[in-house]
Amino acid sequence: MLGIVNGTVYDPPNGINGEVRDIWIKDGRIVAAEDVDRAQAQIVDAAGLVVMAGGVDIHSHFVGAKVNAGRKFRPEDHRDHVRSRTSFSRSGAGYTVPTTHLTGYLYAEMGYTTVMEAATAPLVARHTHEELEDTPLLDKGAYITMGNNHFIMRAIQAGEREKARDYVAWLLNATKGYAIKVVNPGGVENWKWGKNVGELDDEVIGFGVTPRQILDALTWISDTLRLPHPPHIHCINLGQSGNARTTVETIQALDGRRAHLCHLQFLSYEGEADRLPRSGAAAVAQAVNAQPYLTVDVGQVIFGPATTMTSDGPLQYRLRQLTGHKWLNDDVESETGGGVVPIDYKRNNLFNAVQWITGLELFLLIEDPWRVFLTTDHPNAGPFFCYPQVIKLLMDRDYRAEMCERLPARARKGTLLPDLKREYSLSEIAIITRAGTARALGLTRKGHLGVGADADVTVYPALDDPEAMFAHPRYVLKGGEIVVREGKLVREQPGRTLYVAPDYDPTIEADVRAHFETAYTVAFENYPVAPEYLPHAEEVICSL
């Protein structure tokens, strides 16, 4: 039993905005005051401190095949960024691509307690789960890439949506995934022929379907299966000048259905192809504002080193050609692809400066904080532990103006950012970092501090400098246990893997088995991830 008393609580889902409250914890959950014997309870004095639910990251590449390939080929990333073992914790290394235990420690030390892995190829989901189990302190789940899946595209082509739906449900069960991920729908398959897609109605080679049809089918399937998180979509044309148009078209094509668009900053550029882009945030934000069932995360660029890694094979090749940097590519049979390229975002690089401006404009122009979330698309636009820097940019317009002034004049010319005076409140920060993300994920026990919530709580010092405040929580509690004090890890414990298990018509398995005969080099029987891989797991019920 534990009580966090006299803290200033920001708990937007429960209508609490900076009020002094006591939070009581028993058996890993938040409970009512009368359910606790105060004489027996450990008391954390939070007088003068700010209390929020633990942070919930909706989009981060932190485990699995692609991340590990990034770790392996970037020894230069790890050398100067190490952590020593202690009597209770493991050693680790890495800056943009830290090792698994270190990732858990760094998230916890920033007050985050739930993180979603943004892209796992189904064929290597077992790898993702092995790494998830080695990532302590966090509750977590994995999105499963399906936007270039042969079985799904064939079913769409044949007009057999129900078959595609049952397959998606089977696949989520087989991979112990959490949501449908769509990456450059159709474009990754075309990359296997050395091509891409550029428009929503371009054809996927060999399948006769289009990105529009894939998006249409997968959003319908997600709704029909009542998945807690809607399709998590990485749109076509990522990173290219002029992609704001196809992004707005994509939003319109979703036709009001539930969806999440990830790292929208990379998809909100105006300008001509292959020329320096301008921010297209205004048009994209307007389209987002008009669709009440759409959520987005930003993917804010952080100046400094990053590692780009996506399932978007043609994009990663483009980045290689642009930067000349070393390049990993991995085409995955019948499912997806991907690549990794290191990058360094520079303040004085015109493109990078425009990207930085675009991200902040999206944050400031999308009106409803419940629908726009803080991410850096870790480690694509920068490492996750730089979130406090972004929070400061959102909360402090003078600081923002000062940072903007330091950008090259040509990048600033004609942008809206200097005129956007909006400042996020602490309550809004709580929404874009936990309450809103938890709601978009359908995690009813996360992101808030009401009775019945998981006892994942972060206590921050009330500092004038939001960056310092959010970088070093005074206390972090995971499942009711104090795991961080004064910004330092004091305890390691495992987190849980969250997964969905939607129902499906079992007769689909005969079709899937037949598909395996031709499409795969592993046996149908050897494909599903067994429960042994999730020793700490919790099923999230499909009921939305």
Add this chain to the structure above:
Amino acid sequence: MSRTIENVVCTFCGCLCDDIVVEVDEDENGNSGRIARMRKACANGRGLFTHYDPTPQPPTVDGRPVSWEEAVAEAARILDKADSPLIYGLSSTATEAQRKVVELADKVGAILDTTSSVCHGPSGLAMQAVGEPTCTLGEVRNRADLLIFWGCNPAVSHVRHFARYSALPKGTYTPEGRRGRTVVVVDVRPTASSRTADLFLQVAPGADFEALTALRALIQGKTVAADAVGSVPVSQLASLAEQMKSCRFGVVFMGMGLTQSRGRDMNVSELFTLVAELNQYTRFSVLPMRGHGNVTGADQVMTWLSGYPFAVSFARGYPSYGPGEFSAVDVLARGEADAALIVASDPLAHFPAAAARRLAQIPAIALDPVPSLTTQAARVVFPTACYGVDAAGTAYRMDGVPLRLRPVLRTARPTDADVLTQIIEAVKSC
């Protein structure tokens, strides 16, 4: 009574064929006695299953049978006493055990290296230098119309590779199988593999780098002012360059002919760069032919837990990377390690003399399902279960696809992971 188990994964080599059928003779209580019959496995894989005797054996200390507790206590004593313990092996055990090995190395501040360092370690260095465009084996089967095997001999080392993944099978976009593919072998001598190829280029020993550089130049449309490079006529290289640019989906498989000959990681960097550059013209991938069944898993586990694939020292309290500095052969040859823990490997049989001599002098602990030169010389020996035969676990195929290993025989021996867990509990934290 006999029981048939289908879709068994064979861990002999990096192919991890998962279609093996095993028949086991059992008594009426379901206790499995022995493997009666195997189907689909190659001779190498068959040997792995049928030569293994799963009868439980007691661990030994100095050749004397002891209890498991006693052996664990002695192993812990050796590691606690050592200033610079070396942990080596890993490629023939499951990831469950590999994860425990890294935890142990972290706790005792050991130098930790895997068999990668004497095998495809240079491929890892090349990947770190220039990247690696690759794909899964199913993409090879379903799409590849040009296959190049460079410095490897799968007909002997990865016996079912041609049939299951590369030269022969019919796939989604390769309906003609072998007839729709061109197979090229590059090696320093004719091999069983080269005899099945459409084109064999015999390169002079030690001249792979030159041949690769000439190919890069030819692909970029440059003229090579020589009649032959590395004994290969330039006309032959030029025609290969043209084939590489004009194929639809090309794949190079490369082996230790590149990684362990003069030039090592430079050879591989040149090849990986060549393959990356070919993607300006068509789609091209490269796959290292990883040898031991789970050496790819060893790379993966080492990387997610330490940041580096092999040759890692935990002596400073955090992982440091040093191929040549922390690789087992070098550490031993310099006489630096003062104790060793060998997991599922036989370095005494395979290391250069200077390294093997040192290994034989220092107190060693060995975990292995089968006796070897290393277990014969080790002070403490744990006869553990064989993952994939009488223990469940996980292994990663050469293309990074992880597979579940299910036991075909009843598990009676402790696994590597069981023993390592006990040693981790018994050792002092350094």
